Amino acid sequence: MKSIQRRVTNPSKAPTGIEGFDEITNGGLPYGRTTLLVGQPGSGKTIFGMRFLVHGARACREPGIFVAFEETAQRIVANAEGFGWNLPELVQRKKLFIVDAQPQPDVVQTGDFDLSGLLTALEAQARHMGARRIVFDAIDIMLALLPDPAAKRREMYRLHAWLLEHELTGIITAKAGGDEASSLTEHPFSFVQFMVDCSVALNHSVSLGVSQRNLRVQKFRGSAFDENEAPFVIGKNGFDVAIARALGREDSAVSDERVSSGVARLDTMLGGGYYRGASVLITGFPGTAKTTLSGAFAESACRRGERTMFFSFDSDGTEVIRNLKSVGIRLERFVKSGLLRMVSARSMGGSAESVLVRIKTLAREHQARCLVIDPVSTLAKTGNELTAHGVAERLVDWSKSNGTTLVCTSLLDEMHGQLDGATPLQISTMADTWIHLNYLVQSGERNRGLSIIKSRGTPHSNQVRELILSDAGVTLADIYTAGGEVLMGTLRWEKESAERVATEVAEVAGKLKRVTLKAEEAVLKVRAKSMETELLAKQVEKTLLDRTTQSRKGEQSRGRIRMRQLRGADRGSARTKPEVL
């Protein structure tokens, strides 16, 4: 939002306060000059003019005068109330003056006349209140009273000269009938186009039963401007012009922060989750759990305490909450706490453009950091496809410039969607992450498969996973490939349980083996112990034997010596051969 609300300050421009328009014109209307605003009846000329004055009075310290040729002052004040402009307060503070300049119906015209009276009266008023801005609403009504083209021309020049002389930033509005281009050149006072410094055309057309408003700056002397037709909407705040990208707007800051998708395994597949501020597209056929996946995202955003907005075009917000509860996604507490706002947009009619503006306005009001649009493909239905594409582009652009994380779902057409191909709005090319949900029909079952088609700037899993919804929540299961075929649902379950049994058997066998081994080990240990004892006994026995032998030998030799001593013979021989027994 910041980049749009950032005021373009330009001394030569008078900002209108109309979001989008100031960007197109690089700051607003030419300061101290005259702008011509042409459009069909009901195209928003009066609102544009009044918005310009209100903004001047409130934000630019430029009081203004509104000269109403068509409507009474009371009606203008009452109409402005609908936009919350509170004109009576401005009038009281002398920041705004409304001149009731409708020609009286019973006025009789005899001969030539001019506008000096009006201009003199306005001059006095302008001096009195220090007015810098002025709007002449529906000048054509007044001009119609003038008898001949020459007089019309003369009075327009008088008006223009007067505006320039007093350096008032002026808007002159005039009706244009039917086709814009031809009506301006064939109009009796088309010369006004050449006279003014800036010219803006408002266009209101109906295409396929859908109203479409467009605005185009036709000329702007001495300034660059966006020449394209820009759609606009008359909304709650008055006037809102949609622009894809203003002149010279810088790129929005990107974030490395990741936000959870609400499904833990999906986060892993995406290398940590979605990027903050990314645009995520979830495509799939009806019933592939697109809403559930986006609901999971909304829930996790609320858990983190981020303000979230959920636009539901298919069903009522309360229905979505109820349905999501069945898969363990509980949103009502966040709705109660005000963190989450559900918008049932089924009733939101009108062109794609007006839907976008409503989305933007509501999201801004709610200060949403995370936004879910379910499904975005509705845009293509309410308007014609041509504009819907631009709208989707602006939606992505806008959410990026705000750093809003956008998750939108898109319904694929059964007919051409089989190709995994383009989404109706071609939003798939703009989205940062594209998750595709698919059905896999196999042995009498329909199972949901999830795959990540792309995810910019992040490694992501190439695997198709099975999306499982249960009352415990949403999770992803690995799928089995057997013989080149992907197994899902019951087949996967069978495979899983077979594997489970196999592991169990293996586990039991292992246990048994371990017990046997333990027993054997124990036996061996016992045996080792007893043998050790035996060894010790043998050693003792051996030592004992040795000792006995020695002592016997000693005893014998001592005996023999004693004997020899006693005999007193065989001295030498007894020494050399003592062993002979």
Added chain:
Amino acid sequence: MIRLPRFKFRLYVAGTTQNSTRASANLSAFCTAHLPERHEIEVVDVLRNPKLAMADRVFMTPTLIKLAPAPDRRMVGTLSQPQLLLETLGLEN
């Protein structure tokens, strides 16, 4: 003899522009011709008295307002068609 009503006019002009002087002259001539001795003309210059013009919601000059007899009638322009003036003022016969 019935007493004829007296006419009160206020003529707004813008300085001495051609239209203004012409309207003044036309009105005087008309009054002398059709309303002798029973008319009053007040000429207001919007350049000098813009507030009164705003109050009277006079935006085009010259503007003639018939204040009496009631009801008020307004005419814009140089009053160059006496016949139209007669019709508007109800003086045809």
